[in-house]
Amino acid sequence: MAAQKPSIPKGTRDFSPIEMVRRNYIFDTIKGVFCNYGYQPIETPAMENLSTLIGKYGDEGDRLLFKILNSGSYLEKVDDATLENKDQAGLTRQISEKGLRYDLTVPFARYVVQHRNDISFPFKRYQIQPVWRADRPQKGRYREFFQCDVDVIGSDSLLNEVELIQIIDDVFTKLGIKAIVKLNNRKILAGIAEVIGESNNFGHITVAMDKLDKIGIDKVNEEMLAKGISKKAIDKLQPILSMEGKLKEKFPLLMDILKDSPTGLKGCEETKAVMCHLKDLGINTKFELDLTLARGLDYYTGAIIEVKAVDVAMGSICGGGRYDDLTGVFGLEGVSGVGISFGADRIYDVLMELNGFPEAYQASSKVMFVNFGDEEVKYCLPVIDKLRKAGINAELYPDAARMKKQLGWANNKGIPFIVMAGTEEIKNKKFMLKNMNKGEQEQLTEHELIKKLK
């Protein structure tokens, strides 16, 4: 039988030791900040019932859901008409009732509703788990990737938005990534659509506006025209698209434009309040009002937050917003939540480009004992045990291989210290400690060895 070539599915990755050390550095940093603000961890299953997921992310999102084939003789239960008509959607419904989670927010909403009696609101939770999207992979885009979510649910207070941005500030400051936080508000966008008389085309307008940075104002206008938005409305939109300047100037201008839309004005007030708080706090990270920021999923209703790295061309590395009624579809009305999600994989890519991982983070132990044979092993094992109990990562090479092999192995693993104890050392009750970086070595007693390595 021919050996099959090993491979993994498109858009997925293995993580080797060095990568895991670096990833854990990211996760540990993020987790530390989350805990620092009083958020509690939860986890939810990799798969959810498809009914939980479908319809929460828009049509595009539904297309990107990974669906899991039912077990058993699923095909027998499919009615003939579905097969004959090649009714794909109908067939999917009949043969698949589970799917891999697409993000952590919807499963969280499901969790909150299901456990509502055990939760005391407002509930502050964090969740770090992989999610899956059947997207076509490219740079910074994977089919399996990790999200680090923090959400507060059951509180309308804008202080939550402020706190989340403080968290963003803390995380990226700790990771040494220069970031910029872009803020917007769904209510402002709704207000804009309203005052230009195109509320029905809200989606088309925001998607087009979102591309302003990338394709320029003319193309944006072109796209909106193509989507059936009236020339008159587009004309009315121009002052907003070309709005520049400082926040102080932007807000009055915006409020004037939105003066006939109570929703729009509310969004303005909310955003202004958040920004005032941030200004008072004096955070490290720059933040700005970006009216073209429309990203975020269908369920966002208030603040929209997006973070980009300043020094690296990469999609957003963190994003989120407020959702007023995500739990509503699961039968719990009137519970508002706000949250953000850090994209660990993209943060990894950014840190790689910046060469921003700390050197000290090491995958290996601090000291390796060379294995010279049974007698010597017997002499070393108790000391290795003592080192470990003293909190020093220590190991013994498992085979009595050639010295060259053992030292080469330690070298490749980046182990900084080697202990050699052969007949000579055993006789003198000593241990030869070798510094692999400097090449120096010295004979030490057991006590001195432990002290030295500590």
Place this chain on the structure above:
RNA sequence: GUGGAUGUAGCUCAGUAGGUUAGAGCGCUAGAUUGUGGUUCUAGAGGUCGCCGGUUCAAAUCCGGUCUUCCACCCCA
């Protein structure tokens, strides 16, 4: 889902008027060094040329399909 590029040794890549045993660097293994790695020198191992099919006396090379990775669009962390 749409369009474009890519695939040769473990890794990075050479290799077309189709023509004997497909190359380099790095890495790996062994020796120089019977208790000393990371430097040096010498030797060696390692390839279904992504996969399937077609054209041809002959295909890594030309053609078709398929998969992979990457880029743009769509959308997103």
